[in-house]
Amino acid sequence: GSNGKCNCSLRDHAIPRVEALLFAIDKQYKKPERGIKVGIRIIDTCGIPNVGTNKAKKFIDIGCQSGSGDDKPKIRGVVGAMYSSVSIDVAKFLQPWHVPLVSPASTSAKLNDTVGFKLFARTVPSDTYQYRVIVDILKRLNWTLITTIVSEEFSEKAFDEMAKTNNICNFRSEKLLTSNQQKDNQFLSAVCHILHDTDSNVTVLLTNDQDTIGILDSIRRVQLSSESSGNC
Numbered sequence: 001g002s003n004g005k006c007n008c009s010l011r012d013h014a015i016p017r018v019e020a021l022l023f024a025i026d027k028q029y030k031k032p033e034r035g036i037k038v039g040i041r042i043i044d045t046c047g048i049p050n051v052g053t054n055k056a057k058k059f060i061d062i063g064c065q066s067g068s069g070d071d072k073p074k075i076r077g078v079v080g081a082m083y084s085s086v087s088i089d090v091a092k093f094l095q096p097w098h099v100p101l102v103s104p105a106s107t108s109a110k111l112n113d114t115v116g117f118k119l120f121a122r123t124v125p126s127d128t129y130q131y132r133v134i135v136d137i138l139k140r141l142n143w144t145l146i147t148t149i150v151s152e153e154f155s156e157k158a159f160d161e162m163a164k165t166n167n168i169c170n171f172r173s174e175k176l177l178t179s180n181q182q183k184d185n186q187f188l189s190a191v192c193h194i195l196h197d198t199d200s201n202v203t204v205l206l207t208n209d210q211d212t213i214g215i216l217d218s219i220r221r222v223q224l225s226s227e228s229s230g231n232c
Contacts, residue, residue: 052086056094079103091120107124109155148204150173154206171200
């Protein structure tokens with residue numbers, strides 16, 4: 001919520017990543033002969049940007065604690081987040097404090113900006129490579145008129161430029177806003193706009209997993225409804 005509180009627990013897909021991080025730390029830094037002490041503080045952002053920013057403040061608070069020498073904790077970096085929308089906001093927040101952010105999963109092309117995100121790094125490829133694959137598929141199947149549904153953190157501009165270069169027209173685009181609290185209505189509205197206002201038979205989803213599930217569920221609801229009493 002807006003107050004930064006998060007009541008969710010770590011979701012199933014996050015646990016293996018946490019376990020891998022703990023294993024790596026145990027393997028590399030908890031050997032007496034190294035003489036290095038490394039600590040980890042694990043915080044769940046719940047996949048919500050403003051929650052991630054509020055939780056990131058805790059890392060800054062740790063770095064600003066009083067103390068000296070070996071007893072004073074030092075924040076060398078932050079690992080995360082999974083969702084690009086969270087990484088974008090957290091990276092912006094941490095940058096003035098000179099704290100780097102390294103993500104194992106955020107792929108947004110917006111994070112390619114080395115000036116705006118000069119302390120951000122990731123261990124996965126940018127969405128730019130996925131866009132190339134999508135455009136190649138569209139070309140191969142001669143789908144030159146498309147519509148798109150785009151999660152806010154995805155770089156629609158980068159995809160559109162690549163599509164235009166290959167003579168693919170994006171007739172209509174529906175943007176899914178992270179700040180919109182009525183997500184179900186937003187999903188249904190996007191689907192209905194595309195069904196009623198376009199002649200395209202191909203819709204490309206540039207969406208995160210949560211938005212993808214919501215869009216597919218809305219499509220199912222529309223398909224199950226009758227023409228006279230449908231959701232659209």
